[in-house]
Amino acid sequence: xxxxxxxxxxxxxxxxxxxxxxxxxxxxxxxxxxxxxxxxxxxxxxxxxxxxxxxxxxxxxxxxxxxxxxxxxxxxxxxxxxxxxxxxxxxxxxxxxxxxxxxxxxxxxxxxxxxxxxxxxxxxxxxxxxxxxxxxxxxxxxxxxxxxxxxxxxxxxxxxxxxxxxxxxxxxxxxxxxxxxx
Numbered sequence: 001x002x003x004x005x006x007x008x009x010x011x012x013x014x015x016x017x018x019x020x021x022x023x024x025x026x027x028x029x030x031x032x033x034x035x036x037x038x039x040x041x042x043x044x045x046x047x048x049x050x051x052x053x054x055x056x057x058x059x060x061x062x063x064x065x066x067x068x069x070x071x072x073x074x075x076x077x078x079x080x081x082x083x084x085x086x087x088x089x090x091x092x093x094x095x096x097x098x099x100x101x102x103x104x105x106x107x108x109x110x111x112x113x114x115x116x117x118x119x120x121x122x123x124x125x126x127x128x129x130x131x132x133x134x135x136x137x138x139x140x141x142x143x144x145x146x147x148x149x150x151x152x153x154x155x156x157x158x159x160x161x162x163x164x165x166x167x168x169x170x171x172x173x174x175x176x177x178x179x180x181x182x
Contacts (some may be wrong), residue, residue, distance in 0.1 A: 001077065006045075008038060009129035013104055016065045017053025020052040023081060024072050028055075033131040034138055035115075066096050069141035096153070 003021065005028045007014035021028045033041050039050035047054050047061050054063040055071075062071045069081050082089050115122060122138075131138055 001056050002056075004056045005030045006038075006042065006047075006052055007032050007037060009126050009131075011052060013065055013099070014050075014053045016053065016099070017068055020065065020069050020072055022074065023079065024076055026076065027081070030130055034131060035111075043051065064100065066100060069096075074158060092101045093157055151152045 009028055009032055042050055049063045052065050055068055062068050
């Protein structure tokens with residue numbers, strides 16, 4: 001199986017995605033993305049959404065822990081990721097739903113708020129991350145996508161920003177219909 005996992009440092013959802021591959025014993029290559037610019041990279045790679053974890057599994061693009069788990073179960077049933085007992089499986093699926101739909105947004109809001117207030121901890125946050133940039137440089141990025149891309153050396157056009165839409169990320173504490181999963 002040929003697998004590339006797109007992750008983000010400090011993301012419990014991305015860690016879960018990584019653990020899914022480990023539990024199945026499937027080798028993968030991990031690429032860590034930075035908050036704020038991750039949605040640009042994912043869109044450029046033709047993923048349908050803007051969230052991590054995102055994986056290319058034998059060329060198929062899959063996003064989200066629940067979707068990745070189901071794709072892995074379909075490709076490689078053993079060892080199973082879910083309990084056989086129907087009641088226990090429902091409990092696991094409810095915990096997954098809570099993590100994706102409730103907990104994730106709260107963690108994201110806390111992270112973004114704290115990163116705007118005090119950036120001093122961002123170098124530590126990036127420890128162990130495979131982002132292809134010096135961590136001090138990455139930690140200095142601003143929360144505005146075009147500034148972030150300029151500083152990282154990525155080329156991003158104004159039409160691309162308009163097409164992808166700034167409403168896909170949260171800046172200055174606003175909540176939007178579409179949120180970036182860290």
